Amino acid sequence: MNGSRTIPLRPAASPARLPLNGKHFYIWTIGCQMNAADSAKIAAMLLEAGYQQTASESAADLVVLNSCVVRQAAEDKVAGRLSSLIRLKRQRPDVSIVLTGCMVTKQQERLREQFPHVDLFFDPSDFDKLERVVPELGAMKDDLAELPHYYLPEASTSGVTAFIPIIYGCNFLCSYCIVPYRRGKERSRPMSDIVREVEQVVAKGVREVTLLGQTVNAYGHDLEPTTNLAKLLTAIDAIPGLDRLRFLTSHPKYMSDEIIDTMAALPSVCEHMNLPVQAGDNEVLRRMRRTYSRDDWKDRIAYTRQQMPDVTVATDIIVGFPGETDAQFQRTHDLLAEVGCDKVHLAMYSPRPGTLSVRWEDDIPHEEKQRRHQALEQLQEQLCTERNARRLGDRVEVLVDDQARGRWSGRTRGNTLVHFADDRNVMGQLVDVSITRTSPWFLIGEPAVDPHSGGAISPQISNDL
């Protein structure tokens, strides 16, 4: 879920947009999809205020860096990027530099000392502060409140998938994690707003929506009256024209039978679940303050597989947590081998200032963290090689969202990447593909031939990984 990128943003137009003012903005984003969604929101606000987006910071009047500090490596990249802007500010003092995202703390004195060339720091729950460098926004508050929260990634490709935040913040306090300190308590968005946004994006041609939240399956518990993710999924599934519905990231504690049963019952909800385990040893889980056991996590996967036999599972694991012994790591390794996840997001433990675990010695040497990381990578490769090899000859439904080097690419409902060649323009289409070659990380195929139509190519069938 991490990586630095410049997101080509395509926010919705609003009736209140001010005339172009000749100014340009540039946004650089690193981190999770939630950051990408925040950047989309900022871009939408600036477009409303009459700014235009540029792909180069040297051409910009306003540079926004949207930061991530979940791990030290991400923080270092942001710091590097910030330092590189010192020259720009020296050459063009009129350029406004803004820092947002999880690097921004409530107390900003230290940041101001460290990066004096930054004009504005604002935390991700406080978009209104942008007004300090873009005064036009002040008079537009009511209209801005109406702006959507979604983003449609990568304008150069299909515009066929959209990401929509449904809950902000996190009420957990995992001992290693900085997110709750930077993103605050859980705040669910009203269901009617979310449903309206899904309707809007579907009307624009989007066929797949991913609902976002740090604990997406805690959705609605804080609303009055309370509601839940199962009810939201049901409301969204009823929207005509939406083919695929996904959500991430779920917390095992909130992965209720009701949500799983609803996933299984609704046609648009994809057979894919993102359920981080973080560690396979109960003592490590306890010290991580994860609030569940290894068996709890396994039970949720087993129940989901019982209700949705084709479901694929993604998880997150941290290796080298303080005090993690060889035997404890081995239990994580064995759990992964036993359960056989389809995708694992691996991270080496990185102490984060302000969290609980930073008080404990970071006693696993870097080389040992790397060894554990590699061991899980190898295991994952082996598991994925075996799993994908079983797909040879299968017919899968692919939602095409990219084209490169003469072939089309897209994902199955189970989120497996598939490449295939096709003379037709199939961008944004659901295409049935017969798998002819497999690898651990993707499948290769060709358009499936429908036996009932004398060799014609079938436009759709739902048979999935």
Ligand code: SAM
């Ligand atoms: N809310 C999700 C959950 O409960 O698992 C994850 C959100 S977190 C921002 C994304 C991932 O970053 C986590 O799943 C974890 O694996 C990783 N992560 C968070 N803090 C970390 C740290 N201090 N060191 C290494 N990895 C970390």
Ligand code: SF4
């Ligand atoms: Fe961080 Fe834990 Fe909240 Fe996930 S659930 S965002 S890991 S505190």
